[in-house]
Amino acid sequence: MKFPEKPLQVEHFNEPLLEFAYAQRSPHPKDGLFLYGPHAKAKRTHEIRVGVVGTSDGIAHFRTWARKLKSIIPVPPPGKGEKVDRLHLANFPGLEEAFGISFDPDECSALSIQLRDIDRATRIFNLNEAVDKVARLYIDRVEQHRRNDERSVDVWVLVLPDIVYERCRSQSKRTGLAMELGDFKKRQKTKENLPLLSAMGAIDQSDEAIFEDVPDFHRRIKAEFLRIGPTQLVRETTLAPGAFLNQANYPTRKTQDAATVAWNLATGLYYKTQPKPPWRLADVRPGVCYIGMVYKSLPNDPDGHACCAAQMFLNEGDGVVFRGANGPWKTGDYEYHLKAPAAKDLLELVLKTYTEEHGGPPKELFIHGQTYFNDEEWNAFVAAAPKNTNVVGVRIRSTGGETKLFRDGDYPVLRGTALLLDDQTAYLWTTGYVPQLDTYIGPETPNPLHVTVMRSKKKIKPKIETVLQDIMGLTKINYNSCNFNDGLPVTVRFARMVGDVLTMGSAKGEKRQPFKFYV
Structure with a gap:
């Protein structure tokens, strides 16, 4: 130019500068929360109500992770050849110590979904229908809870198997999977006009609202929960990377260190359950x-x-x-x-x-x-x-x-x-x-x-x-x-x-x- x-x-x-409790200031959110706590910090620890939806393994991973939140989570030691002084990382001091909130992992409203049901839904031939079916598994469990349980929930945590992330986005390829046609049937067309699609079971989308949406699980859940409440989506491999190993005995995906994951998810839990955010300008x-x-x-x-x-x-x-x-x-x-x-x-x-x-x-x-x-x-x-x-x-x-x-x-x-x-x-x-x-x-x-x-x-x-x-x-x-x-x-x-x-x-x-x- x-x-x-x-x-x-x-x-x-x-x-x-950011402002925290007692009008104290710091440029770094982690430092301010560690030293002073959130700017609208209550005098007593506030118990939040968490609902968790996922497979039985996903719920177990969330509860294990939530128990870790009660204590210090240190940053990992530096790797070979890495600088020792990594100031962009910080030990997580504990949920109550940093944010003044708490919840009992064993008292969460835990709603279980069968992994086989998720897997089968992700294999539906039409991606729009597949995303809709998977989203409905989570949404319907929450709706059932709201009808039958008087206990309110401040934030819904949706724990996702990696197959949801891999197969339920608009760019998902889903190659090599055994596919199913699903519930939607095509309107009768002559094989002479559309022989290939007729043989494949092509779907008439003209009367179905779900086909007007982009097939993306994250977008669908956030849109649906606008009328329900705040959500936090997290993958099972984020909560428990050591439980998902490849043949070389390494985690199947690279994740942030445990302390950073704790800081980020705890910040989201506080923000989505409290009337004021954790810090302000x-x-x-x-x-x-x-x-x-x-x-x-x-x-x-x-x-x-x-x-x-x-x-x-x-x-x-x-x-x-x-x-x-x-x-x-x-x-x-x-x-x-x-x-x-x-x-x-x-x-x-x-x-x-x-x-x-x-x-x-x-x-x-x-x-x-x-x-x-x-x-x-x-x-x-x-x-x-x-x-x-x-x-x-x-x-x-x-x-x-x-x-x-x-x-x-x-x-x-x-x-x-x-x-x-x-x-x-x-x-x-x-x-x-x-x-x-x-x-x-x-x-x-x-x-x-x-x-x-x-x-x-x-x-x-x-x-x-x-x-x-x-x-x-x-x-x-x-x-x-x-x-x-x-x-x-x-x-x-x-x-x-x-x-x-x-x-x-x-x-x-x-x-x-x-x-x-x-x-």
């Missing part, structure tokens, strides 16, 4: 709201329509997903733009929720998107906002290898480095070398985000430095793991995942729903 003729300006933004300007726009083409839609949604995040970190209208929003290969009524309705729903929670509208509302904002949708956004609320449109795009910056000529740049191109445009490295961890965690030289302040309701746009500092903070509130940071801000990172769930025909959630239901 062609850079401006004036000298380039390079800035560095300090690592955003410490330094956020008051009255600021961030929303990420979500667009996703509807599968098999003859009119080419797409769904739209908005994710709202505040300094507390927790998010809300707002479902918008379906419509002809796709205007190009990678461009989506709302019509004025849909844009106005969606933003009014966001603002209403903010006002209900804070007693008034936000001072600033930043809309993060991966495309530009056209006149029609932007004017509708501005019209929906109160007079004193400034609306700012920011485009955030990942880049490839076209722009690189090195430290001392050879080393990755520091995370937080920014190359300012002009008053409204910059490259921001949200990945890179982190001094506190003494490492750069990544397979290649880090690539920056390209950030542009596209529009502003007020004539004077906010400074690019302010926008970049905000984005840095938003890379640290992914509560589905306990990482030091993500490469994308939360407003953008989960846009595809949220869209994937919302496009499912089984997504029967409300127009306004907690973000924790989607991850």
Whole structure:
């Protein structure tokens, strides 16, 4: 690309701080939780109610893993030739010690599914039907429990055999399996017209809703449980890698070390069962709201329509997903733009929720998107906002290898480095070398985000430095793991995942729903 003729300006933004219990601060979630506990820590240990669904072996693996959560889980000793000082790893101190929550593994609502039933369902010839059958095995067991057991469940843990992961995704090949036709029958067609498919038992999909969805187990479960409650999906091989060995006596798949798995899954359990997330951003300007726009083409839609949604995040970190209208929003290969009524309705729903929670509208509302904002949708956004609320449109795009910056000529740049191109445009490295961890965690030289302040309701746009500092903070509130940071801000990172769930025909959630239901 062609850079401006004036000298380039390079800035560095300090690592955003997180807030934990007793208003204590730390840049690292693990350090803050280890030393202080979650920022909304209760005075007493809170017992959570967990439901676990899986095979008998899967349930046993979960209970064994849950018992380990009660005590310290150390990081493994370094391998041969590995650095001893691995600051990006941390011992897990115990669920109660780090998060102030607990549960009895033997008192969980345990719902068992036969492995043979899962295996047989995954072999159904039509992948849509196979995914539906496997998902229904889990969903029906939960529904049966809800009808017959008065005990409520805070979070459902679905323990999956690896055959579900391998055979129940849209790209699953399922080669070498003995296949079955399943329950759906084709409408009678003459062999002269369709001899091969007739012989194979082709399926007439015209009247079946499941064939409108993408055949993906994860998406199907998340969509179905929007009306039930939060879920945590975990593979058996993640919980018990030593129980699944190959012929050379090594685990069949490489997993994270046990301490890291414990940190991540425990963070998810806390986030999905408590009213407040485990940490929040410490330094956020008051009255600021961030929303990420979500667009996703509807599968098999003859009119080419797409769904739209908005994710709202505040300094507390927790998010809300707002479902918008379906419509002809796709205007190009990678461009989506709302019509004025849909844009106005969606933003009014966001603002209403903010006002209900804070007693008034936000001072600033930043809309993060991966495309530009056209006149029609932007004017509708501005019209929906109160007079004193400034609306700012920011485009955030990942880049490839076209722009690189090195430290001392050879080393990755520091995370937080920014190359300012002009008053409204910059490259921001949200990945890179982190001094506190003494490492750069990544397979290649880090690539920056390209950030542009596209529009502003007020004539004077906010400074690019302010926008970049905000984005840095938003890379640290992914509560589905306990990482030091993500490469994308939360407003953008989960846009595809949220869209994937919302496009499912089984997504029967409300127009306004907690973000924790989607991850």
